[in-house]
Each structure stands twice: as C-alpha cells, then as structure tokens.
Amino acid sequence: MLNIVLFGAPGSGKGTQSARLIDRYGLYHISTGELLRDHIKRGTELGKTADSYISKGQLIPDQLMIDILDDVLDKEASGKKGVVFDGFPRTIPQAEALKNLLQKRGTDLHAVVGLEVPEDELVNRMIARGKETGRADDNIDTIKNRLDVYHKQTLPLRDYYNKEGKYLGINGSGVVDEIFDEIASKLANIIENN
C-alpha cells in the first residue's frame, strides 16, 4: 500500500490536491471533514455530536475520530492500492494512532505532503468557499477559531513528521496545476519504491 497524508491549514487546498492525487495514482480518499459533514447532512447521532464541535471550529475528540477512521479503514479502504488521508491526523495522539492503525494492517505511512499557504490567503480562500458552497464553518468567526486550533494542535505535527523524515513541504500558493506538479515531483521517488 501507498499511504500519504495531505497536511495543511484549513483552506490550504487539501481537498483539491487530494482529488488529483487519487486520480493520478489510483488511491482511496479519506477526508475526515467530508465524512463528518456527510453524517451531519444525514442527521445521524455522530453527525449531531460532530456538528457541536465543527460549528465552533473545534476538533472532535481524538478517540472518537480514531475509532471512525479504524472503521473506515476496515470497511472501505481494505484491498485498495493505498490511501490519501485528508484532514487526519490533526493532533499528535491522532498521528500516533495512525501509525498503529497502519502497522496493524501490515503497512506504513510513506509521506506527509504539507501545503504551506500564508494566513491572509487562507482566510480569503475560506471566505470565498463559504460564499460559493454555503459551508457553515467558513464564516469569519469560526475561521479564526479553526486557524487558532490549527496553530496550537495541528502545526506541531510538522516537526513530528520532519523528525521522521516524512514531511515534504510544498508551496501551496498559486496555480492548482503547478502546485500539483510540485507534489508529484516530490513524491516521485516514494511512488517508484512502493
């Protein structure tokens, strides 16, 4: 299996670049944000719980998120060529859990692609996306909380994966195709060897 984490702040383009990665390399896409939004839309119990965190720009509790991912890996990702994790992990305990979940399945995490985008551009992109899609947490107050949470809880993962030699920093500003070309060229060796 080839397992890649797409890492970055909210609004950094993880969803857009994930779509390209899965197309190019035939991988399975797991977006924890999309998964939770789907539960909210369907009005499930999990959706109600998730909504109470998402609407405030907070992360849902680690163990809940990890259990959901464990389940998705069993039910949907097994037998696939590999997975693009989009929006997971977002905390150190989630990163530790991902390591264990993959090891348990006889595989490993191969690379963490980090989309690096200046903060003012992130805010502008999320505001534009909110207007286009009506996504409820793309409003200025929630955006501020999400960026705050990102800095405090998620950004430490950059060092964590740097130390493991897995972090590939990408300039995430500019033209979507050019950003993807940079990702593809940085992943070329890893893809060849897996």
Ligand code: AMP
């Ligand atoms: P995203 O679509 O990835 O920006 O996620 C939207 C929201 O879903 C986040 O602001 C969190 O509230 C929640 N969420 C998504 N992924 C995770 C995760 N790995 N851990 C905790 N909460 C998450």
